[in-house]
Amino acid sequence: MSTSTSxxxxxxxxxLRRGRRRPVDSTVKVLLVAAALVSVATTIGIVIALVxxxxxxxxQVSVVEFITGTxxxxxFAQKAYGVLPLVAATLTVTGVALTIAVPLGLGSAIYxxxxxxxxxxxxxxxxxxxxxxxxxxxxxxxxxxxLNPLLQKWWPTDDGPAFQNLLIAGIAMGIMxxxxxxxxxxxxxxxxxxxxxxGAYALASTKMQVSTRVVVPAxxxxxxxxxxxxxxxxxxxxxIVTIAGGLTSDRIVLNPLEGAATMTAFIANISSGDxxxxxxxYDSVFAVGALLFxxxxxxxxxxxxxxxxxxxxxx
Amino acid sequence: xxxxTTTTETRPDSSASGNALTQRRSRPGEVAFRLAxxxxxxxxxxxxxxxxxxxxxxxxxxxxxxxxxxxxTGLVSRLDGAGVQSALVGTLWIISxxxxxxLPIGVLSAIYLEEYADNTRWYNRLLELNIxxxxxVPSIIFGILGxxxxxxxxxxxxxVITAAIVLSLLVLPVVIIATREAIRAVPQSIRHASYALGxxxxxxxxxxxxPSAVPGIATGSILALSRAIGEAAPLIVLGAVTFITFNxxxxxxxxxxLPIQIYTFITRSQSEYTELAxxxxxxxxxxxxxxxxxxxxxRNRFEKRW
Numbered sequence: 123m124s125t126s127t128s129x130x131x132x133x134x135x136x137x138l139r140r141g142r143r144r145p146v147d148s149t150v151k152v153l154l155v156a157a158a159l160v161s162v163a164t165t166i167g168i169v170i171a172l173v174x175x176x177x178x179x180x181x182q183v184s185v186v187e188f189i190t191g192t193x194x195x196x197x198f199a200q201k202a203y204g205v206l207p208l209v210a211a212t213l214t215v216t217g218v219a220l221t222i223a224v225p226l227g228l229g230s231a232i233y234x235x236x237x238x239x240x241x242x243x244x245x246x247x248x249x250x251x252x253x254x255x256x257x258x259x260x261x262x263x264x265x266x267x268x269l270n271p272l273l274q275k276w277w278p279t280d281d282g283p284a285f286q287n288l289l290i291a292g293i294a295m296g297i298m299x300x301x302x303x304x305x306x307x308x309x310x311x312x313x314x315x316x317x318x319x320x321g322a323y324a325l326a327s328t329k330m331q332v333s334t335r336v337v338v339p340a341x342x343x344x345x346x347x348x349x350x351x352x353x354x355x356x357x358x359x360x361x362i363v364t365i366a367g368g369l370t371s372d373r374i375v376l377n378p379l380e381g382a383a384t385m386t387a388f389i390a391n392i393s394s395g396d397x398x399x400x401x402x403x404y405d406s407v408f409a410v411g412a413l414l415f416x417x418x419x420x421x422x423x424x425x426x427x428x429x430x431x432x433x434x435x436x437x
Numbered sequence: 438x439x440x441x442t443t444t445t446e447t448r449p450d451s452s453a454s455g456n457a458l459t460q461r462r463s464r465p466g467e468v469a470f471r472l473a474x475x476x477x478x479x480x481x482x483x484x485x486x487x488x489x490x491x492x493x494x495x496x497x498x499x500x501x502x503x504x505x506x507x508x509x510t511g512l513v514s515r516l517d518g519a520g521v522q523s524a525l526v527g528t529l530w531i532i533s534x535x536x537x538x539x540l541p542i543g544v545l546s547a548i549y550l551e552e553y554a555d556n557t558r559w560y561n562r563l564l565e566l567n568i569x570x571x572x573x574v575p576s577i578i579f580g581i582l583g584x585x586x587x588x589x590x591x592x593x594x595x596x597v598i599t600a601a602i603v604l605s606l607l608v609l610p611v612v613i614i615a616t617r618e619a620i621r622a623v624p625q626s627i628r629h630a631s632y633a634l635g636x637x638x639x640x641x642x643x644x645x646x647x648p649s650a651v652p653g654i655a656t657g658s659i660l661a662l663s664r665a666i667g668e669a670a671p672l673i674v675l676g677a678v679t680f681i682t683f684n685x686x687x688x689x690x691x692x693x694x695l696p697i698q699i700y701t702f703i704t705r706s707q708s709e710y711t712e713l714a715x716x717x718x719x720x721x722x723x724x725x726x727x728x729x730x731x732x733x734x735x736r737n738r739f740e741k742r743w
């Protein structure tokens with residue numbers, strides 16, 4: 123009796139095990155792993171593509187000159203490879219963009235999350251998501267041909283902004299980033315539990331106090347993540363600065379009314395011309411690319427950590 | 438007798454407290470704050486709407502069949518009969534290839550991460566972090582990847598297939614993240630019921646989980662493709678900035694694409710080019726915004742709430 127049951131049991135067990143090891147399932151798993159490895163290969167590919175020419179670049183240009191030099195003139199007869207002008211222009215544009223995008227984006231998010239009635243929110247949220255998809259070449263076009271003529275016309279003094287300048291590129295970029303910041307901040311404000319708001323109201327807080335002293339602090343990590351993502355997008359944005367930001371890079375330009383090349387604008391400009399493979403100019407594209415990659419990598423790390431924190435609190 | 442007295446007693450009370458409440462609500466600071474927040478929304482989106490309208494007006498004269506039946510030209514004198522056909526066809530080629538390359542890889546990666554991967558293992562966590570980081574890498578860096586590895590090291594050159602591979606890798610994280618969220622939203626009980634009926638893991642995933650997640654996957658995929666359509670930066674690094682007056686006829690053909698063609702027009706100073714650029718932008722925006730609207734509609738209409 124007992125032997126027969128145990129026999130039957132082990133038979134069923136082996137049948138189940140056989141079922142689990144069907145060829146289809148193991149093939150599928152191999153396929154899935156292979157697909158997942160594509161993204162790993164992408165990262166490795168990026169690193170390899172950047173590292174090899176960058177090493178070649180630093181064999182001819184010292185790291186110290188690259189980091190501390192105040193002139194970037196690869197296309198001039200007198201070549202200089204100091205990256206600071208490109209970094210300064212990138213920071214200026216990013217600064218202008220954030221000055222516009224952070225208040226507008228946060229304000230929009232607070233309005234949508236705390237004040238707008240549900241029906242308005244239901245209509246506006248998809249529109250914001252829709253506008254986040256406008257291609258950046260469009261922003262570059264309107265910056266150069268619509269915003270800048272307006273700015274030049276209204277400028278109070280004679281020494282107005284140049285045809286291409288960092289201010290206008292920054293403004294266009296700010297408008298571009300608003301939907302991103304608004305959308306992510308609104309998500310994190312919506313994730314703040316209702317009980318926190320009701321607690322504050324019970325203590326006789328006004329709506330403004332609830333918004334600014336309860337909801338915003340509670341959603342802070344999400345807001346910071348949104349802003350960091352905005353910075354990361356501004357630093358890496360190419361088309362707007364290439365079209366409307368200008369090309370000067372032989373000196374550090376701190377006046378936003380002048381044009382200057384950002385890191386991305388330099389890469390886009392020099393690679394749209396013909397450059398011989400293996401030349402120092404060709405390698406300089408990758409050296410600047412490597413610096414850009416490192417900067418955005420650091421920003422992404424901060425952003426990912428912040429998002430994770432805000433998810434952990436309330437979900 | 439007592440009822441009317443009570444009401445007369447309470448009525449002034451309640452209206453007084455109502456008054457006090459309304460007074461508190463309409464404090465000047467409160468009103469100003471509310472208006473300021475509302476103004477942020479109106480300014481941000483009003484400016485954007487005004488700019489898009491400006492583009493439409495600017496390109497109005499070019500919005501006819503010339504845009505898609507004629508080829509671009511580098512000669513101002515022949516610009517009147519020019520359009521962006523080669524760019525439109527190039528964009529359609531690239532985007533079809535991106536869909537073929539990116540969507541299967543993205544969906545399969547997401548299935549692995551959600552259904553098969555053990556999240557406590559370090560390599561799976563690394564995989565996840567890697568995807569999150571890739572989502573934030575600037576698009577021009579993907580252009581450098583294409584230039585250094587795909588065009589030169591793999592020898593694919595500056596062709597349609599190189600552009601499609603680069604854009605596929607660029608939007609892959611978008612597809613993966615959206616698909617993962619869609620799969621995660623399918624409740625465990627569905628999987629358990631499927632296993633209880635004797636289904637294998639793959640049968641459960643392919644016949645229960647995936648069909649339920651289709652709306653979310655579709656939304657993410659359409660958004661990813663529309664992003665790929667609008668990307669110009671990686672293609673500039675891949676040397677696509679020229680006047681191409683033929684349509685691509687194969688994977689190894691030269692190409693141009695709408696955003697690239699628009700950029701090329703912008704770099705020309707003549708106002709005729711500006712007008713044509715505006716017309717091409719309207720075409721590009723129409724495609725991109727239509728795709729995004731479909732994506733958002735699909736999500737709001739078909740997504741299951743469990």
